[in-house]
Amino acid sequence: MKKGLSILILMLVLALAFTTVTAAQDDLKEFDVFISVSLPDYSGSSIVGDIIQKETGVKLNREYLVGDLEQKVGLMIASQDYPDMLVAAHFTDKFVEAGALIPLEDLIDKHAPNIKKYYSKHLDALRKDDGHIYYLPQLAIPFEPAERRYPSVGFFINKRVLEANDYPVIKSFDQYFELIENYQKEHPEYKGQKTIGYTTLFDGWRRFATTNGPMHLMGYPNEGGFVPVKEGGEYVVRPYYGSNVEKYYYKKLNEMYNKGVVDKEAFVSNFDQYLEKISSGRVLGTINQYWQVQQAQEVLINEDPDSIMVPFPVTYDPIVEEHVRDKPYVQTTQGMGITTACEDPVAAIKYLDYLVSLDTQRLIQWGIEGEHYQVDEDGMFYRTEEQLKMFQDPTWVRDVFGRHYFYNAFPSLTGLGPDGNSFMPSRQPSAIYANSSEAEKEVMDAYGVKSFTGLYNKPFEDRKYFPLWTITLPTNSKAQIESTRMTDALVQHIPTLVMDSTEKFETNWDAYTKQINGLMDAQIEHYQKQIDWRMENW
Amino acid sequence: MKKSGDTFWQKLWKQKALVLMSLPFIIYVIIFKYVPLWGWLMAFQNYWPGNSFFNQTWVGLENFRLLLTDPVFFEVLRNTLAMSLIKLLSGMFFSILLALVLNEVRFAKFKKITQTISYLPHFISWVVGANLVMNALSTDGGIVNDVLLNLGIIDSPIMFMGIPKLFWWIVGASHVWKTVGFGAILYLASIVSISPSLYEAAVIDGASRLQRIRYITLPALKPVIIILLIINVGRLMNMGFQQIYLLSNGRVIEYSRIFRIFELDYGLKMMRYSFATTAGIFRSLVSIVLVFSANQIAKMMGEERLI
Numbered sequence: 093m094k095k096g097l098s099i100l101i102l103m104l105v106l107a108l109a110f111t112t113v114t115a116a117q118d119d120l121k122e123f124d125v126f127i128s129v130s131l132p133d134y135s136g137s138s139i140v141g142d143i144i145q146k147e148t149g150v151k152l153n154r155e156y157l158v159g160d161l162e163q164k165v166g167l168m169i170a171s172q173d174y175p176d177m178l179v180a181a182h183f184t185d186k187f188v189e190a191g192a193l194i195p196l197e198d199l200i201d202k203h204a205p206n207i208k209k210y211y212s213k214h215l216d217a218l219r220k221d222d223g224h225i226y227y228l229p230q231l232a233i234p235f236e237p238a239e240r241r242y243p244s245v246g247f248f249i250n251k252r253v254l255e256a257n258d259y260p261v262i263k264s265f266d267q268y269f270e271l272i273e274n275y276q277k278e279h280p281e282y283k284g285q286k287t288i289g290y291t292t293l294f295d296g297w298r299r300f301a302t303t304n305g306p307m308h309l310m311g312y313p314n315e316g317g318f319v320p321v322k323e324g325g326e327y328v329v330r331p332y333y334g335s336n337v338e339k340y341y342y343k344k345l346n347e348m349y350n351k352g353v354v355d356k357e358a359f360v361s362n363f364d365q366y367l368e369k370i371s372s373g374r375v376l377g378t379i380n381q382y383w384q385v386q387q388a389q390e391v392l393i394n395e396d397p398d399s400i401m402v403p404f405p406v407t408y409d410p411i412v413e414e415h416v417r418d419k420p421y422v423q424t425t426q427g428m429g430i431t432t433a434c435e436d437p438v439a440a441i442k443y444l445d446y447l448v449s450l451d452t453q454r455l456i457q458w459g460i461e462g463e464h465y466q467v468d469e470d471g472m473f474y475r476t477e478e479q480l481k482m483f484q485d486p487t488w489v490r491d492v493f494g495r496h497y498f499y500n501a502f503p504s505l506t507g508l509g510p511d512g513n514s515f516m517p518s519r520q521p522s523a524i525y526a527n528s529s530e531a532e533k534e535v536m537d538a539y540g541v542k543s544f545t546g547l548y549n550k551p552f553e554d555r556k557y558f559p560l561w562t563i564t565l566p567t568n569s570k571a572q573i574e575s576t577r578m579t580d581a582l583v584q585h586i587p588t589l590v591m592d593s594t595e596k597f598e599t600n601w602d603a604y605t606k607q608i609n610g611l612m613d614a615q616i617e618h619y620q621k622q623i624d625w626r627m628e629n630w
Numbered sequence: 631m632k633k634s635g636d637t638f639w640q641k642l643w644k645q646k647a648l649v650l651m652s653l654p655f656i657i658y659v660i661i662f663k664y665v666p667l668w669g670w671l672m673a674f675q676n677y678w679p680g681n682s683f684f685n686q687t688w689v690g691l692e693n694f695r696l697l698l699t700d701p702v703f704f705e706v707l708r709n710t711l712a713m714s715l716i717k718l719l720s721g722m723f724f725s726i727l728l729a730l731v732l733n734e735v736r737f738a739k740f741k742k743i744t745q746t747i748s749y750l751p752h753f754i755s756w757v758v759g760a761n762l763v764m765n766a767l768s769t770d771g772g773i774v775n776d777v778l779l780n781l782g783i784i785d786s787p788i789m790f791m792g793i794p795k796l797f798w799w800i801v802g803a804s805h806v807w808k809t810v811g812f813g814a815i816l817y818l819a820s821i822v823s824i825s826p827s828l829y830e831a832a833v834i835d836g837a838s839r840l841q842r843i844r845y846i847t848l849p850a851l852k853p854v855i856i857i858l859l860i861i862n863v864g865r866l867m868n869m870g871f872q873q874i875y876l877l878s879n880g881r882v883i884e885y886s887r888i889f890r891i892f893e894l895d896y897g898l899k900m901m902r903y904s905f906a907t908t909a910g911i912f913r914s915l916v917s918i919v920l921v922f923s924a925n926q927i928a929k930m931m932g933e934e935r936l937i
Binding site: 162163165166167169170172186189190191356357360567568572573576577580583584587588 | 676681792880883898902905
C-alpha cells in the first residue's frame, strides 16, 4: 500500500512537471538581449512583466553588464557572437560599424506604427551616413518635454551650510568654497565623524564628474570633452582642457586640498565609497551629474533630511552668464538594435513597438490605474500618499513592480503625453513640488522656486547639434587614439595637480599641459566636422 | 637516413609505441599553437570583424610602423623588460636562498611549518593577492604605514601605490612574496637528490657549512638554475600581466604599463584588432630572440642547454 501510494505520487509529480514544462515552451517566443546597464538578473516575474509577457507572448533572456563594457563589446564583435537584440551604451555604434545590426526603417514602416509615430521627430537624427536607422534610443520625446525636480548637473552643497548662511544665492566658485570652508571650520565633526568639506568622484569612467568641472564653471551644460562656442553664428569646437578656467579650477582644489577641505581619499575612492560618504551627511560639497548622486540623495531625504545636497550653477566668475541647465535631448547615438543573429526581426520590432505604445508606457512608468495611480476629474494622473510610499522604495519598484527590466535601456517615451500627463511620474507637473520631501520644499521655499531647476538660468538657445558628447570617434582614427591618450594623461596628472603641495602646482600644471598639447587637434577636427554636419542635416 | 642499416621507415616502425604516445601532443601543439598563427595575417591588414577575411584592406607594414613610432612604445618596452627582469632575478635569488636555508635547518617541524607558510601565497589568485598588497600599503590603516608611523620613521602616511618610481619594486617584492615558497620546493628537490656521500666526504675534510653550500650544493644546482633561466628568459615579455594589471593605477601608468596592458588598452579595447596582433607578433619575436641568446650564452659557457 505504502509503495503503491508513493509510486502514484511520483507519477503525479512527474506528470505535473511535464505539463508545466511543455506549457512554458509552447507559446512563448524567446529573445536574447544584451543590455549595457548593471542590474541584478530578472527574477522572471513582476507586476509589469507578467502583463507584458501575457500580452505579447514574448520572453526576454536578458544579459546585463558585468564588468567592463568596452572589453565586453570588443570581445562580442571579435567573436561575432551576438544576441537577438542589444544595446551597448555609447559603444552601440561599434556594432553598426561591424555590420552586426540590421536596418530598421522598413521594419518600422511596416510593422511598428507606434515607433513610427512617437519617434518621428528623431528618425532623421537617427539615420547614419548610409541612410539607415540601426537602433532606437531609450527615450523619445514625442510631444513636449517635462520639467524636472533636479537639474542634470551642478555643484552640490549641503543644506546645513545653506541654512547656517540664511540661504545665500551661490554664484561663484570662490563663494562656494568660502561657505564650505567656514562651515567646516565651525563644525569639524558631524555625528562623530570628520566633516568632509568637498569630495569629488574619480572612479574609472565616472571620473568625468571631476574633469567636467571647468566646462560647467564656464557656464556650459555637459557637452563632453570639448565645448562648441558660438562665434558669429557658427559653433566652433574649443578645448577646455589646458584652459585658464581649468587651471583656476584645479588650483582652487589644490589650495583647498592642502587646507584640508578637499577629501583626502577622493582620488582613491570608488563609486560606492563616494556614495557612502555623501549619504552619511558629512560631505558639504561635491560636483556631479545628478544621476550619479541620486542614490545618496534618496538616502539623505529619508534618513538625514537636514543634509540633502542642493545643486547650484556655479561659475568661475559671477559675471559669466551660465547656461548649465541643458535642453532635453534625445540620445541619438545609442539605443537598442536588432542583430543579424535574430531569426525573426519582425517579431522583435513588434515587441519593441508594443513597448512604446501609450498604454504600455503608462503601465511601465505609472502602473495599473486605481492600484498604482489615480486619475482626477481633469484626467490628470496622481498618486495617493500610500501609492507614493510604494514607489519610494527602489527595490520594490525594481523587483516587485519590475519597471527597470522593461524601461532601462529599452525604447520608451518621456516628456509630456498628448493629454498633458508626464510619462515619468516624478515629472508630472503637479507632482514636482507637491511630491517633494519636506526638506526639499524648505529649500525651494527659501529660494522661491518650485523645483531645483528653478535655481538655474534658462538653457542655451536651440543648439541643434546638442550635445557634442554623443558624437563617437571612429575606430582606428587618429582622434580615437588621441582621446585614449588624453584619458591616460588626465588619470595620471589630475590627482597630482590636486594632491601635491601648492608650491609645486605650477610645475605640475606645466607637465600636464605639455602632455595634453597635441592630443586634441584630430579630436577637435572630427567633432567640428560632425557638428557642422549635424547643423546642416538635423 | 641510413644509420646502422635501418631506413627511416624501419626505425619509425621499431619505435611505433613511442611515436604513438607522442602523437596526441604533436596534434595538440599543431592545433593550439600553430593553426592560430594564420591570424597573424591580421597584422598586415586593417582588420574589421564585420568583413570576411578576403574583404579586408591590406596595409603592409603600416601597423608595425604605428607600433614602433608610438610615443609610449619605448616606455612600454622598458617597463616590460625591467619588471620582468626584477621579478625573474629576485624571484630566483630568494627561492634559492630559501631552499638553501631550509635545507640547513635541522629541526624538522620548523622546516615543515616554514615551508608551508611560505608557499601558501602561491595558491592565492592575484585578484586576492593584489588586494592584500594594496591594503598592506594603504594610507588608511595599512600595516606598512602603521608600522613606520609607530616606529617614528615617518610623520604622515606615504601613498606607496601612488609613487610611480616605486611601482617596479612593489611588483618585484609582491612577486617574491607570492612565489618564493613554491620556487624553493623545486630547488629543495634538487638539493635532496645530491648524494649524501659528497657532504660526508666534505665534513671529513673539515669543510664548514658555508663551504659545503659554496662547493657542493650550489654547483649541483647550477644546471637546474640555468635551464630555468633559459625558460624564463623566453617568458620575459609575457610575465605577470594579471599581477601588474591588478596592481597598477592611473597615477603610475608611466611605470606600470607593460606590453600586454598596452595591447589591451590601445588594441583590443579600442577595437584595433590589427594593431593588437602586431604588438603580439612583436612580443613573440622579442621572446624568440631572447631565448636563443640565452641558449647561446649557456652554450658558450659550456653549460646545459634547452635547445
